Amino acid sequence: xxxxxxxxxxxxxxxxxxLAPRARYxxxxxxxxxxxxxxxxxxxxxxxxxDDSFATEGYDPEGWASVTVPGxxxxxxxxxxxxxxxxxxxxxxxxxxxxxxxxxxxxxxxxRFDLPGDWPAxxxxxxxxxxxESCARVWLNxxxxxxxxxxxxxxxxxxxxxxxxxxxVLAVRVHQWSAGSYLEDQDQWWLPGIFRDVTLLHRPAGAVxxxxxxxGYDHGTGTGTLRVDSETGGRVTVPELGxxxxxxxxxxxxxxxxxxxxxxxxxxxxxxxxxxxxxRIGFRTVRLEDGLIKVNGRAVLFKGVNRHEWHPExxxxxxxxxxREDVLLMKRHNLNAVRTSHYPPHxxxxxxxxxLGLWVIDECDLETHGFTEQGWRDxxxxxxxxxxxxxxxxxxxxxxxxxxxxxLFWSLGNEAGTGRGLTAMAEWIRGRDPDRLVxxxxxxxxxxxxxxxxxxxxxxxxxxxxxGLDGGTRRRRELPFIQCEYAHAMGNGPGGxxxxxxxxxxYERLQGGFVxxxxxxxxxxxxxxxxxGGDFGEELHDGNFVCDGLLFPDRTPSxxxxxxxxxxxxxxxxxxxxxxxVRVVNRYDFADLSGLALEWSYQVDGETVAxxxxxxxxxxxxxxxxxxxxxxxxxxxxxxxxxxxRAVLAEDTAWAPKGHEVAWAQLPVTGRVRPAAAxxxxxxxxxxxxxxxxxxxxxxxxxxxxxxxxxxNGLRLDVWRAPTDNDEGAEWQPDARYxxxxxxxxxxRMRHRLDAVETDGGALTVRTRVAPAAREVxxxxxxxxxxxxxxxxxxxxxxxxxxxxxxxxxxxxxFGLAEADTVRWFGGGPGEAYPxxxxxxxxxxxxxxxxxxxxxxxxxxxxxARADVRWAELGGLRIEGDPEFWFGARRWTSxxxxxxxxATDLTPGDTVWVTLDHALHGLGSQSCGPGPLPRxxxxxxxxxxxxxxxxxx
Ligand code: GAL
Numbered sequence: 019x020x021x022x023x024x025x026x027x028x029x030x031x032x033x034x035x036x037l038a039p040r041a042r043y044x045x046x047x048x049x050x051x052x053x054x055x056x057x058x059x060x061x062x063x064x065x066x067x068x069d070d071s072f073a074t075e076g077y078d079p080e081g082w083a084s085v086t087v088p089g090x091x092x093x094x095x096x097x098x099x100x101x102x103x104x105x106x107x108x109x110x111x112x113x114x115x116x117x118x119x120x121x122x123x124x125x126x127x128x129x130r131f132d133l134p135g136d137w138p139a140x141x142x143x144x145x146x147x148x149x150x151e152s153c154a155r156v157w158l159n160x161x162x163x164x165x166x167x168x169x170x171x172x173x174x175x176x177x178x179x180x181x182x183x184x185x186x187v188l189a190v191r192v193h194q195w196s197a198g199s200y201l202e203d204q205d206q207w208w209l210p211g212i213f214r215d216v217t218l219l220h221r222p223a224g225a226v227x228x229x230x231x232x233x234g235y236d237h238g239t240g241t242g243t244l245r246v247d248s249e250t251g252g253r254v255t256v257p258e259l260g261x262x263x264x265x266x267x268x269x270x271x272x273x274x275x276x277x278x279x280x281x282x283x284x285x286x287x288x289x290x291x292x293x294x295x296x297x298r299i300g301f302r303t304v305r306l307e308d309g310l311i312k313v314n315g316r317a318v319l320f321k322g323v324n325r326h327e328w329h330p331e332x333x334x335x336x337x338x339x340x341x342r343e344d345v346l347l348m349k350r351h352n353l354n355a356v357r358t359s360h361y362p363p364h365x366x367x368x369x370x371x372x373x374l375g376l377w378v379i380d381e382c383d384l385e386t387h388g389f390t391e392q393g394w395r396d397x398x399x400x401x402x403x404x405x406x407x408x409x410x411x412x413x414x415x416x417x418x419x420x421x422x423x424x425x426l427f428w429s430l431g432n433e434a435g436t437g438r439g440l441t442a443m444a445e446w447i448r449g450r451d452p453d454r455l456v457x458x459x460x461x462x463x464x465x466x467x468x469x470x471x472x473x474x475x476x477x478x479x480x481x482x483x484x485x486g487l488d489g490g491t492r493r494r495r496e497l498p499f500i501q502c503e504y505a506h507a508m509g510n511g512p513g514g515x516x517x518x519x520x521x522x523x524x525y526e527r528l529q530g531g532f533v534x535x536x537x538x539x540x541x542x543x544x545x546x547x548x549x550x551g552g553d554f555g556e557e558l559h560d561g562n563f564v565c566d567g568l569l570f571p572d573r574t575p576s577x578x579x580x581x582x583x584x585x586x587x588x589x590x591x592x593x594x595x596x597x598x599x600v601r602v603v604n605r606y607d608f609a610d611l612s613g614l615a616l617e618w619s620y621q622v623d624g625e626t627v628a629x630x631x632x633x634x635x636x637x638x639x640x641x642x643x644x645x646x647x648x649x650x651x652x653x654x655x656x657x658x659x660x661x662x663x664r665a666v667l668a669e670d671t672a673w674a675p676k677g678h679e680v681a682w683a684q685l686p687v688t689g690r691v692r693p694a695a696a697x698x699x700x701x702x703x704x705x706x707x708x709x710x711x712x713x714x715x716x717x718x719x720x721x722x723x724x725x726x727x728x729x730x731n732g733l734r735l736d737v738w739r740a741p742t743d744n745d746e747g748a749e750w751q752p753d754a755r756y757x758x759x760x761x762x763x764x765x766x767r768m769r770h771r772l773d774a775v776e777t778d779g780g781a782l783t784v785r786t787r788v789a790p791a792a793r794e795v796x797x798x799x800x801x802x803x804x805x806x807x808x809x810x811x812x813x814x815x816x817x818x819x820x821x822x823x824x825x826x827x828x829x830x831x832x833f834g835l836a837e838a839d840t841v842r843w844f845g846g847g848p849g850e851a852y853p854x855x856x857x858x859x860x861x862x863x864x865x866x867x868x869x870x871x872x873x874x875x876x877x878x879x880x881x882x883a884r885a886d887v888r889w890a891e892l893g894g895l896r897i898e899g900d901p902e903f904w905f906g907a908r909r910w911t912s913x914x915x916x917x918x919x920x921a922t923d924l925t926p927g928d929t930v931w932v933t934l935d936h937a938l939h940g941l942g943s944q945s946c947g948p949g950p951l952p953r954x955x956x957x958x959x960x961x962x963x964x965x966x967x968x969x970x971x
Contacts, residue, residue, distance in 0.1 A: 020416065026153070026165045027065050027118065027122070027153055027195070027196045027197070028116045028117055028118060028196065028197050029197060030108060030115075030116045030398070030403050030404050030406075030407055031406055031407060032166065032167055032168060032406060032407045032410035032411070033164060033165050033166035033168075033173070034164045034165055034166075035150060035156075035162075035163050035165065035166075035175060035820055036164055036166050036173045036174060036175055036227075037144065037174045037175060037419060038228075038417075039171075039172065039174075039229060039413050039414045039417035040174075040228035040417055040418075041085065041228050041229055041230065041417060041420060041421050042172065042365045042418045042419070043226070043295045043421075044295075044296065045219075045225075045226070045293055045294070046287070046293075046294040046295060046296055047222075047293060047294050048219065048220045048221065048225060048292075048293050048378045049134070049137055049138065049219075049220040049671065050138070050213065050217055050218060050219045050220065050223050051131065051133070051134060051137070051217065051218040051440055052216075052217055052218075052238050053087070053129055053131060053145070053188060053215075053216040053217060053218060053936060054087055054088060054215055054216060054591070055086070055087065055129075056084050056085075056086060056087075057084065057086075057087045057127045057128060057129045057212075058079040058082040058083070058084055058087055058127070058128040058129070059083045059084055059085040059091065059099075059126070059127055059128075060072065060079070060082045060083070060125070060126045061083075061091065061098075061099050061100070061123060061124070061125050061126075061127060061674070062123070062125075062126070063121060063122075063123065063124075064120055064122055064124065065122040065124050065193050066098075068124075068126065069190065070155075070157075070188060072126050072128065072191075072847050073160065073162070073189035073191070074160050075117045075160035075187070075189075075190075076157060076645065077128075079128050080683075082128070082248050082831045083095060083099075084189060084210070085125075085127070086211060086746070087127070087129070087211075087212045087216060088148075088149070088211075088213050088214050088215055088216075088276055088332075088335040088852065089211055089212070089213060089333075089335050090102075090151070090209040090211035090213050090332075090333045090334070090335065090551045091123075091125050091210060091211045091331060091590055092209060092210060092211070092271055093209065093331065093332065093541070099124050099125075099149030101553070101554035101555070101556075101818060102208065102209055102333070102459040102541060102554055102813075103207065103208045103556045103559070104206070104207050104208075104550065104551035104552075104556065104559050104560060104564045105205075105208070105551070105556075105558055105560055106205040106387075106557060106560040106563050106564075106896050107205060107387035107388050107390065107391075107433070108201060108388055108391070108558050109199070109200070109203060109388040110208060110557070110558055111195060111199075111278050111554070112227060112272050113388060113391070113392065113396075113557060115197070115200045115388070115396060115398060115652065116197035116200060118193075118195035118196060118197070118199060119195060121192055122193055122195045123193075123194040123195075123210060124191060124192065124193050124194070124478075125191070125192045125194075125210065125211065126187050126191050126348065127189070127190040127191070127192065127285045128187060128188070128190075129187070129188045129190075129216075129460065129626075130185065130186065130187050130263065130868050131184065131186050131188070131198075131218070131800065132183065132184040132535075133182075133183050133184070133186070134870070137183075137220065138220060138222065140222070140223060140364065141178070141220055141221050141222040141223050141292070142176060142177075142179075142220075142221040143176075143177050143178045143181055143218060143219060143221055144174045144175060144176050144178075144218075144219045144221060144721060145158065145163075145175050145177050145188065145216065145217070145219075146174040146216070146217045146219060147166075147172065147174075147175070147190075147212065147214070147216055148172050148193055148214035148215045148217075148364065148365065148575075149169060149170050149171070149172070149175045149212075149213050149214030149217070149334075149364070150166075150169060150173075150190070150211070150212045150213070150214075151169035151170075151192075151194070151202075151208075151209060151211060151334075152167060152169050152193065152194060152195065152196045152198045152199050152210065152214060153165065153166070153167045153193045153195075153196030153197075153198055154166055154173075154190050154191065154192045154193075155190070155191045156180075156188070156189070156190050156191075156391050157179050157188070157189040157190075158175075158180045158186065158187070158188050158189075158676060158726075159182065159186055159187055159967045160187075160190060161180055161184070163175040163177065163582060167196050167197065167198030167201075167354075167407070168198060168383060168407075168410065168411050169198065169202055169361070169383060169598075169640060170214075170334075170361035170362055170363075170383040171361075171362060171383055171411060171415065171418070172365075172414060172418055172673065173414075173851045174219075174889065177218070178221070180540075181218075190212060190473070190760035192210060192211060192212060194208070194210035194402065197407075198407070198430060200386060200388075200398055200406075201315060201383070201384050201385070201386060201398060201404070201411070202361075202383060202384075202385065203385045203386055203388045203433075204326075204360040204361070204385045204387075204432065204871075205360075205386045205387070205560075205563070205564070206326055206360075206539060206564065207333065207539060207541070207564065209324075209333045210299065211335075211412075213333065213334050213335040214319055214364055216408075217700075219740060220354070222292035222293055223248070223291070223292050224251070224290050224291030224292030224293070224404045224490045225290065225292045225293040226248065226250055226252060226288060226290050226292075226293045226295045226596075227248070227249040227250040227957055228248070228267070228417065229246055229247060229248035229249065229250075229252075229295075229421075230246070230247045230248075230420055230421065231244075231246050231297060231299060231420075231421045232244070232245045232246070232247070232268075232453065233245075233275070233300065233301045233302070233423065233454065234301065234302070234303040235273065235275040235298050235301040235302050235303050235314050236270075236303070237275070237303075237314045237315035237316070238270075238315070238642075240272055240273075241270045241271060241272050241273065242270070242271060242272075242273035242275070243268055243269070243301075243369050243638065244256070244261065244263075244269055244270075244271075244299065244301075245266065245267065245269075245271045246265050246266075246288060247266055247267040248263060248265040248266070248288060248290070249560055250290050251265055251266075251582045252264075252265050252267065252288050252289050252290035252291060252580050252584075253288075253289050253642050254286055254287070254289075254293075254297070254381070254391070255286060255287050255289070255543075256284050256285070256297075256299065257285070257286075258284050258285065259271050259273065259284060261286070262689040263622065265288070269346070270883060273301045273523065274301075275300075275301050275302055275314045276300025276301055276302040276423045277302065277314065277371075277375070277607070277609075278311060278318075278354045278355065278375040278376050278424070278607040279354065279375060279606055279607065279608045279609040280375070280608055280609055281299050281300065281372065281373060281374060281375030281424075282301075283299060283372060283373065283423075284296045284298075284299045284300075284301075284302065284380075285297070285298060286298075286299050296372070297421075298369070298372055299423075300315055300372060300423025300424070301423075302423050303315075303349065303453070304426045304453070304454060304455060305626065305704055306455060306468045306469075306497075306498075306971035307456055307479055308346075309496055309497065309498055309527065310498050310526065310527075310529065311426075311455065311468075311469060311498050311529055313377075313426065313606070313607075314605055316608065316639075317498075317526065317529065317607070317848075318377065318529065318530075318967075319522060319523070319529055319530045319607060320354065320355040320377060320500055320529055320530030320531065320532065321352060321353050321354045321355060321358075321530055321586040322344065322353060322354070322355030322356060322357060322377070322379075322530060322531060322532035322533070322536065322538050323348065323353055323355075323356055323501075323532055323568065323582075324356075324357045324503055324532050324533065324534050324535040324536060325344065325356050325357070325358060325359060325363070325535070325536040325537075326359055326360075326535060326536065326537065326539065327363055327364065327367075328536075328537045328538075328539050328567075328571070330540055330541060330542040330571035330572060331542050333541075334368075334516075336364055337930040340367055340573075341366055341367045341370060343366060343573060344367070344368055344536070344573075344619070345367070345370040345371065345374050345376065346536075346673050346674070347569070347573065347575065347579075348376060348536075349375070349376070349673035349674065350365065350585075350673065350674050350678065351579055351580075351582060351583035351584075352582075352583045352588060352680065352681075353376070353573065353582075353586065354372065354375075354376060354377060354585055354586075355376060355377040355378070355530070356376050356377075356378055356379070356536075357378075357379040357429065357502055357503075357532045357533065358379065358380050358381050358429075359381055359503075359532075359534075360381050360383070360384075360385050360432040360433075361381060361382070361383035362381070362382070362414075362415045362418065362419060362853075363382055363712075364382060365419070366615040367420055368380070368422045368424060368425065371422065371424035371425075372422050372423055372424045372775070373674055374432045374673050375424075375673075375674065376424055376763070376824055377424065377426050378422070378424045378426060378427070379425075379426065379427045379502070379532075380415060380419050380422075380425045380427065380428055380429065381429035381431065381432060381457075382411050382412055382413055382415045382428070382429060382430055382431045382443070383415070383431070384399070384408065384411055384431025384432070384434055385424075385431055385433050385434055386398055386399055386433070386434040386435065387432075387433040387434070387456065388551050390433075390434060390435070391436070394435040394436075394698030397434070397435045397437055398434065398439065398442050399434045399435060399436070399437035399438075399439040399816070400435065400438055400439060400698060400874065401437070401439070402438060402439070404439055405438070405439045405442050407468040408439040408440070408442065408443050409442060409446055411431075411443075412428075412430070412446055412447055413441040413446070415428065415450055416428060416447055416450055417830015420451055425454065426454060426455060427454060427455045427456065427457040427468075427469070427712060428447050428451070428454055428455075428456055428457065429457040429458060429502075430443050430444060430447075430456065430457070430458040430466065430467075430785075431443075431458065431460075433459070433460055434460055434461065435460055436460060436461045436465075436657070439895050440458060440460075440466055441465065441466050444456050444458070444465075444466035444467070445466075445788030449805045452698055455469065456468050456470055457471055457502065458471070459471040459472060459502050459503075462490065462494070462495040463490070463491045463493065463494060464490075464491065464493050465493065467497070468497065468565075469497055469498055469499070469500055469529075470490070470494050470497040470500075471499075471500050471501070472484070472499070472500075472501055472502070473501065473502055473503035473504065473534070474501075474503060474504055474506065474534075474943075474946055474947040474948075475501060475504070475728050476698050477514065477518060477521065477948060477951060478949070479519055480499075480501065480518065480528065481519050481521055481525070482525075483499045483525075483527065483730045484499070484521055484524065484525025484528045485525065487525060491794065493718060498527055498528075498529045499527050499528050499529065499758045500528075500529050500530060500531055500532070501518075501530075501531030501532065501534055502531070503532060503533075503534040503535075504518060504532070504533060504534065504943075504947065505518060505529045505530075505531070505533045505534065505564055505565055505943050505947065506534050506744070506943040506946035506947045507533055507534060507535060507567055507568045507576070507578045507579075507634070507943075508562075508563065508565065508566035508743040508744065508943075508944050508946070509562075509566075509742045509743030509744060509875045509876075509877060509879050509945065510563070510577075510578075510742040510743070510744065510850075510852070510873070510875060510879055510880055510881050510941055511578060511742060511743070511744040511834045511855065511941040511942065511945070511953065512533070512855070512941065512942070512943035512947070513744065513852060513854030513855045513940045513941030513943060513950055513951075514580055514854050514940075514941075514942060514948065514950070514954075515533075515578075515581055515582055515585045515855065515856075515857075515941045516585050516854075516857050517951060518531065519585045519716055520585065523605075527850070533582060534566060534946065535566055535567050535580075536567050536568055536569060536875050537567035537568070537569040537570075537571065537573065538564075538565035538566065538569065538570055538571045538832070539564045539565065539567070539569040539571070540564075540565050540570070540571035541553075541571075542571070542771035543557050545877070545922060546920040546921075546922055547888070547920050547921040547922045548570075548571045548876045548920070548921070549920075550562040550563075550564050550565050550790040550876060550877070551563065551564055560653070560876040561877075562743065562876060565875075565876040565877065566743075566945065566946070568582060570874060570875075570876065571876065572872075576873070576909025577849045577850045577851070577855070577858070577873055578855070580849055580858045581855045581856075581857055581858045583858065584857040584858035585857050587605070587680065587681035587682075588604070588609075588680065588681065589602065589604060589605065589611065589614065589665040589680060590602075590603040590605060590681070590683070591603075591663040591681070591682075591683035592642075592683075593685060594685065595647075595659075595660060595661045595685030595686050595687040596686075596687050597655065597687075597841060598646065598647050598649075599644050599645070599646055599647065600614065600644070600661075600685065601642050601643070601644050601645075602633075602635050602637060602642060602643050602644075602645055603637070603641075603642040604637040604638065604639055604640065604641055604642065605639075605640075607639055607640075608639055609639065610636050610637070610638060610639065610670075611634065611635070611636060611665070612634075612636060613636060613667060613668055613669070613671070614634070614665045614666065614667065614680060614921060615631065615665070615666050615667070615668040616631070616632035616633075616634050616645070616663065616664070616665050617629065617630070617631055617632060617649060617663070617664045617665075617666060618630055618631075618632050618648065618661055618662070618663055618664075619661070619662045620650060620651055620654065620659065620661055620662075620687075621660050621662060621861075621862065622654050622655050622656070622658065622659045623655075623657040623658050623663075623844065624658075624844040624861065624863040624888075625863060626662075627651055627654045627655070628651035628654070629880075630648065630949060632645055632647075632663065633646075642737060644756050646748075648659060650687065656688075657684075657688075657691060658686075658688060658689060658690045658691060658888075659687040659688045660683045660684050660685060660686045660687055660824035660861065661684065661687065662682065662684050662860070663683050663684075663685070664679055664681070664682045665679070665680045665681040665682070666678060666679050666680060667680065669759065682860070684860060684861055690727065690888060690902075692897040692900050692901075693798075693889075693899075693900050693964075694807040695806075695811070695813035695967045696711070696804055696805055696808075696809040696810065696966055697780050697804045697805070697806060697811070698780065698805070698806045698807060699711040699780065699781075699804070699805040699806060700779075700780050701777040701781070701782045701803075703777070706722065707719065708720075708777060708782055710782050710803055710804070710810065711805025711806065711807050711808065711809065712725050712726035712805065712808065712809070712810050712969060713725050713726075713803065713805065713810040713967070714966075715782060717775070717804070718775070718792070719772060719775065719784075720772070720775035720782065720783075720801070721733070722803075722833070722865040725810055725895060725968075725969060726894075726969035726971070727833070727894075727969070727971075728835070728893060728894040728895055728969060728971075729836050730833050730834070730895075730907060731833060731834035731835070731836070731929060732832075732834055733831055733832070733833035734770055734786075734788075734830075734831060734832065734833075735786075735788050735797065735799045735814065735816065735830075735831055736767075736793070736828065736830055736912075736933060736935075737765055737768060737788070737826045737827060737828055737829055737913055738760075738765055738766050738827055738828070738831035738912050738913070738916075739755030739770065739798070739827040739828050739880040739938075739939075740878065740879050740880045740912050740913075740916035741756070741760065741827070741879060741880065741916065742757075742875075742879045742880050742941060743875075743879060743945040744941050744942050744944050744945045744949075745757040745760070745827070745879075745941075745944070745945055746758065746944075746945065747882075747944035747945060747949065748944065748945055748946050751944055751949075753944070753948075753949055755944065755949075756824075756825065756827075756939065756944075756949065759824045760824065760827055763790060763793060763795070763824050763826075764790025764791060764792060764793055765790060765791060765826070765827060766906075766913070766916065767791065768788050768789065768790055769788070769789060769790065769791060769937075770785070770786055770787075770788050770799075771786060771787045771788075771789070773785040773786055773787060780804055780805075781802050781803060781804045782802075782803040782804075783801070783802050783803070784800070784801040784803075785798075785799075785803075786800070786801070787799065787819070787893075789819075793817065794819075794820045794821075795820035795821065795822050795958075796818075796819045796820060797816050797817070797818055797819070797958065798816070798817040798818075798819055799814065799815070799816050799817075800814070800815040801813075801814055802815070802842075802848040806875075808968060809966050809967065809968040810914035810966070810967045810968070811964060811965070811966045811967075812831075812965050812966075812967070813963070813964045814831060814961075814962065814963055815960075815961075815962045815966075816829065816937075816960065816961045816962070817960050818902070818958040818959060820959065822887050822957065822958035825939055825955045825956045825957050825958070826937075826939060826956045826957075826958055827880075827938075827939050827956070828933070828935050828937070828938050828939065828956070829906075829935065829936050829937045829938075829956065829961060830903065830904065830933055830934050830935030830936050830937070830963075831933070831956075831965070832912075832931055832932060832933045832934075833931075833932055834929035834930065834931050834932070835860055835893035835894075835895070835929065835932060836893075836928065836929065836930075836931045837893050838868055838892040838893030838894075838907065838930040838932075839867055839868060839892075839893075840865065840866075840867055840892065841865065841866050841867065841868060841871060841890060841891070841892040841907060842863070842864070842865045842890070842891045842892070843863075843864055843884060843887050843888075843889065843890035843891070843892075844861075844862070844863050844864075844887070844888045844889050845861065845864070845884055845885065845886045845887030845888050845889075845890070845902065845905065845906060846859030846860065846861060846884055846885035846886040846887065847859065847860065847864035847866075847884055848860075848862075848864050848866070849864060849869075850873055850874075850881060850882050850883050850884065851883060851884065851885035852883060852885075852938055852940060852941045853937075853938055853939070853940045853941075853950075853954045854940035854941055854942065854950055854951065854954040855940075855941055856885050859884070859885045859886065861886060864884070866888075866911060868892070868907050868908065868930055869909070871907055871908070872907065872908060874921055876920070876921070877918075877919065877920070878915050878918035878919075878921060878923065878924055879915065879916075879921070880912070880915070882906045882907075882908060883904045883905065883906045883933075883935065883938060884904065884905045884906070885902075885904060886902045887899060887900055887902055887904065887905040890905045891970050892930070892932070892934075894969055894970055894971045895965055895967055895968070895969060895970065896967070896968045896969070896970050897934060897965050897966070898965065898966040899963070899964070899965055899966075900963070900965075900966070901936075901963065903934050903936060903963070903965070904933070904935035904936075904938050905930070905933070905934060905935075906933040907930055907931065907933070907934070908930070908931055908934045908954050909924075909926035909927060909929075909930055909931070910924055910925075910927060910931065911931050912931075912933075914927075922928050934965055936961055936963040937956050937961070938956065939954070939956040940954025940956075941954075942954070
């Protein structure tokens with residue numbers, strides 16, 4: 019047996035045989051043939067288990083299975099081809115670079131193809147692989163073409179002389195592990211396979227080779243300067259601008275600039291003797307100037323997100339519709355920027371960013387995070403033997419993507435420590451493309467970067483940075499700041515977005531951030547709903563840390579995304595509803611408000627009584643204009659009144675239809691009318707039951723039995739919630755992790771001791787003490803019931819006893835109803851809200867089902883609260899709150915929710931559990947970031963709150 023065949027797998031070099039990287043483009047006239055589709059497939063457990071005779075001419079793959087390309091074999095074959103592995107930063111193999119385990123799943127792939135009838139006889143051809151994880155060796159018709167690493171980067175091979183009219187066989191051997199795996203330790207599933215397109219490209223004689231479109235914008239003169247450098251020469255035409263020029267020649271003409279807000283593209287053509295290539299030219303200039311990132315002369319604020327490529331069934335093999343959906347969803351949620359964490363995306367994604375308008379940080383496929391476990395010793399990025407591989411990765415990214423106006427930054431990679439290899443990459447990039455900026459987070463001294471980037475800095479530190487009080491090297495002090503990752507969107511959360519945004523807007527140096535991350539990487543699973551780390555029996559894994567996105571795996575926006583949209587609104591309405599004037603603030607960086615229509619409506623007790631259009635002012639970016647509100651509608655009923663103001667798209671755009679809501683606000687006019695007192699009736703005892711108005715109670719325990727014939731089960735004080743991922747916090751967090759503290763204190767197993775049941779005067783009073791076993795702290799809790807005969811009023815008084823050093827998850831009551839389906843309420847909605855994530859909750863009349871109140875976090879946890887509820891109706895009961903309360907209802911208890919690992923562990927019981935909360939603890943984002951800000955921590959303190967119950971039947 020020979021190990022010859024595997025040496026390249028453990029070789030630190032980037033590979034052998036591939037053509038030099040070049041710009042990615044779709045030819046107008048050269049033929050191409052997609053080799054996507056069904057490929058024959060054979061899986062071996064090791065890199066050299068089978069010889070490579072499968073690549074020789076005439077090999078018969080009899081008995082081989084099939085896989086779809088693009089795809090990952092571990093997500094195909096119903097488990098027959100191994101399984102995905104999820105780790106955050108730990109390498110799932112021993113760290114001994116560049117060596118990889120003997121167990122190295124190796125997929126041999128075969129694809130037969132004939133040339134189409136019209137394939138030209140002359141010229142050459144190449145085969146391009148857009149992405150293969152992690153290492154591939156390639157043969158065509160028995161001749162070896164070479165081998166490569168760099169999973170999310172393109173590799174192209176010249177194949178012209180080897181091609182035949184019919185019966186071509188492309189053979190590709192793919193190894194899951196290689197030296198390249200050490201450079202690809204991103205926090206995601208390890209998913210081997212040919213996961214992006216494979217294409218045969220005709221290269222006519224005199225075809226276009228590599229080219230570089232330079233198209234800067236001078237905001238002083240309003241002109242763009244175009245120069246296209248081309249290794250094969252040619253002419254460039256831009257009909258709309260009347261341009262016809264030679265490559266290498268520069269011309270300056272008046273143009274409309276490209277920005278993410280106004281993504282103006284000009285169509286052009288690059289023509290050589292043999293080929294015509296369409297160009298989409300956007301004129302824009304990005305510069306570091308006065309310590310700020312400026313585009314076309316103006317500082318920009320990034321409202322960004324980190325996007326991994328993800329599809330719940332196909333992994334990182336994304337189809338065009340999914341990519342478009344991502345961009346549309348981003349635009350519709352007021353995002354203006356994306357960091358392609360942590361590798362260059364499928365190239366089509368960048369076309370969409372150009373077309374629809376998003377600022378892009380294009381990140382190289384480089385992460386060596388696992389070396390942090392050994393204090394970064396032997397880190398490949400500081401070992402010059404690896405530098406050629408790093409430079410190859412930088413070049414493959416820059417060359418492929420350099421013609422996209424959307425790309426403002428080249429990012430060297432993610433979490434790779436520091437080292438000479440990174441400096442070499444930065445130097446090469448600056449030499450090749452001096453017109454863009456360089457990003458990298460891992461070096462806080464900013465040696466190689468044009469921006470001080472950090473991840474998960476807490477609010478107070480961000481503020482210090484904003485004020486320039488954070489110190490650091492001279493280089494760093496001169497740089498603007500972005501949070502390339504913040505607001506970890508794992509499970510319920512993140513909390514604290516509005517407070518971050520406020521800082522970004524207040525301090526010039528802070529140029530915004532990118533929420534971590536776009537989508538949960540849950541894998542669709544027949545028994546579990548969506549699988550996460552550990553669900554495939556991995557030896558090492560990081561659980562549901564892979565589900566930390568603003569979208570659920572099926573791309574349904576989570577409440578976190580709805581909140582982020584609200585916080586990012588490019589239009590603000592400020593003012594006092596009673597005063598009759600509203601200030602409209604344009605928070606775009608470039609656009610005026612001409613694309614928007616402004617609308618007003620007037621609500622009384624949540625019902626709209628009048629609405630109309632608001633005269634549209636035209637404040638310039640950064641400016642504001644005052645607009646007069648109409649007179650409040652005459653004859654409107656009395657009650658709680660407010661204005662709702664909305665900015666919607668005035669016309670259809672490329673990313674959303676006319677009428678799409680971009681921003682809104684509510685301005686109160688008159689306050690709430692509080693529920694009337696309910697007293698007068700007196701408790702009466704009969705047959706061991708106390709009757710008080712519509713309520714009946716167990717005379718011995720004081721337990722509520724029913725209200726007007728609606729059975730009510732187990733009404734009592736409730737402080738427990740199924741901890742969220744942000745409550746649990748990450749193990750490495752230095753600060754208090756509330757989920758853990760709550761369990762240690764025993765808040766999930768509170769005992770309710772009955773001290774007294776008293777009927778005196780007009781009230782039934784039940785005195786209790788609620789406390790966990792083994793602890794001396796407790797909550798003295800008094801339930802005081804009164805009635806006016808029709809309605810039943812409960813006042814709960816809570817007095818903490820002992821030394822409470824741990825906050826409460828919630829403070830309210832819960833009870834069970836036998837039947838409830840539809841829920842109506844007047845309060846915040848339509849979606850869930852929590853104290854530090856409630857910007858998107860709008861006051862109105864809402865209706866839902868109990869099932870639809872639930873938010874389907876991949877790992878079940880506390881969810882579904884509605885804020886500011888004045889009254890709610892369900893199951894035949896109407897509940898009014900004084901003050902307003904947080905409402906929730908679910909078909910399982912908090913304890914069942916807590917015990918569930920996946921959505922499919924939750925099965926509805928025969929009771930609907932209702933929670934009426936006086937207060938909730940905030941969410942924070944401690945799963946990777948700060949806990950709730952101090953003002954959102956629910957400390958135990960004396961509290962009193964009231965609910966008034968009546969029946970609706
Ligand atoms: C960052 C990292 C991301 C992800 C995130 C936590 O440190 O760059 O890839 O792991 O933390 O979800």
